[in-house]
Amino acid sequence: MLWRFLPVLFAGVVLGGCTTWVKPGATDLDRERDSSACEVDSYNHYPPRLRQVLVEPAHWEPMVEDCYTDKKGRRRCTRSGGYFVPNRYGTADENDAPRRSVYEACMYKYGWQKE
Incomplete structure (x- = not known):
């Protein structure tokens, strides 16, 4: 209340x-x-x-691959992202x-x- x-x-x-x-x-x-x-x-x-408003539309966060060469000369890669982000809502008066x-x-x- x-x-x-x-x-x-x-x-x-x-x-x-x-x-x-x-x-x-x-x-x-x-x-x-x-x-x-x-x-x-x-x-x-x-x-x-108050009403609900769309603040950020749904989208796919792209996958990012970050690669480097380690001390032994081997190529190493890490991946991040590659997931769905749902709509984000807020309120407006x-x-x-x-x-x-x-x-x-x-x-x-x-x-x-x-x-």
């Missing part, structure tokens, strides 16, 4: 990204208060909607972009600007 709250825990990182919000005369506490209110508002409008738009509009409404 904890997994249901993970998106909210990481909302500051996801929504904030590398953007710094500034407002003349405002403190860090003011920014955190307004940012938290905007995060709640954005998640109320656009809750997480379909509501991420619209949620970010609601968050930014909310911050602008409170008088904050991106720096």
Whole structure:
């Protein structure tokens, strides 16, 4: 059940990204208060909607043969690879972009600007 709250825990990182919000005369506490209110508002409008996405398609890892000559002049070879790698999947939040738009509009409404 904890997994249901993970998106909210990481909302500051996801929504904030590398953007710094500034407002003349405002403190860090003011920014955190307004940012938290905007995060709640954005998640109320656009809750997480996760879907499975293909990250890496299935493929064959080719066999590689590495050969060398040993001290006695004999040819030695080692092989690696030559196996199937199945599809690798991840998750994507379909509501991420619209949620970010609601968050930014909310911050602008409170008088904050991106720096």
